[in-house]
Amino acid sequence: MTVDDIMAYLEEKGSDQTKSIYLKHGAPEPFFGVKVGDLKPIQKKLKKNLSIALELYKTGNSDAMYLAGLIADESQITKEQLQVWAEQASWYMISEYAVAWTAADSPYGWELGLEWIDSPKEHIASAGWATLSNWLMVTPNDELDINEIKTLMERASAHVHEDENRVSYTMNGFIIAAGGQIPELTQVARNLGDTIGKVNVQMGSTNCKVPVISEYVKKMEQRGNIGKKRKTARC
Numbered sequence: 001m002t003v004d005d006i007m008a009y010l011e012e013k014g015s016d017q018t019k020s021i022y023l024k025h026g027a028p029e030p031f032f033g034v035k036v037g038d039l040k041p042i043q044k045k046l047k048k049n050l051s052i053a054l055e056l057y058k059t060g061n062s063d064a065m066y067l068a069g070l071i072a073d074e075s076q077i078t079k080e081q082l083q084v085w086a087e088q089a090s091w092y093m094i095s096e097y098a099v100a101w102t103a104a105d106s107p108y109g110w111e112l113g114l115e116w117i118d119s120p121k122e123h124i125a126s127a128g129w130a131t132l133s134n135w136l137m138v139t140p141n142d143e144l145d146i147n148e149i150k151t152l153m154e155r156a157s158a159h160v161h162e163d164e165n166r167v168s169y170t171m172n173g174f175i176i177a178a179g180g181q182i183p184e185l186t187q188v189a190r191n192l193g194d195t196i197g198k199v200n201v202q203m204g205s206t207n208c209k210v211p212v213i214s215e216y217v218k219k220m221e222q223r224g225n226i227g228k229k230r231k232t233a234r235c
Contacts, residue, residue: 003055006042010063013038022062024205026091031062039067048073054081062090069098070234074105082112086127092166095123096130103127104134104233122164129156129170133177134233141227146184153178153185157192160199169201172210179217183227190214 014032089095116128156171179189193213
């Protein structure tokens with residue numbers, strides 16, 4: 001399939017209802033409003049194809065950019081290409097999902113995540129925290145620096161109520177991810193969660209809520225999900 005073929009498919013699958021939902025979440029034009037489920041068949045057909053992924057991302061169309069993240073070959077994409085993606089991400093579904101997932105699956109996930117969280121730009125910093133969270137979900141615990149992660153949890157806790165909107169959201173998520181993936185840090189996450197309480201994030205004109213750390217981690221414990229890894233960050 002060519003990029004033109006793919007864009008025609010995306011336009012066909014777009015719906016006003018899905019577009020309306022994405023607009024409420026802050027998606028900017030241009031995009032067609034394609035359900036994630038409708039991207040799966042074409043993802044399966046394309047498999048991993050970095051060259052097409054790069055072309056799709058360049059279109060600036062949100063549906064195409066999200067699909068690019070699903071089909072990018074993490075073993076071939078470069079750190080420089082991921083940096084461009086982070087800078088050009090148009091809204092959080094791209095920066096915190098398409099970009100963060102691809103970065104976390106690549107060899108540069110931890111490195112880029114640490115660089116991005118220091119960015120003064122909200123969408124890059126939030127991509128950084130999301131990348132680090134996803135990196136924890138796919139990396140064996142014996143390869144993780146527990147002390148460094150604990151320090152990052154404390155950093156997130158100290159700033160979660162005062163940082164920019166999406167950065168606060170992804171900091172909150174990082175503490176959950178750390179406590180949920182690393183048994184030695186589960187109680188740390190719950191303690192920090194008790195101190196933090198509810199994090200207020202503007203979620204647009206939606207009913208979405210920010211997970212409460214202590215409650216979320218407790219549920220993970222009850223379900224026996226602590227430390228369960230994923231094969232890939234992308235889903």
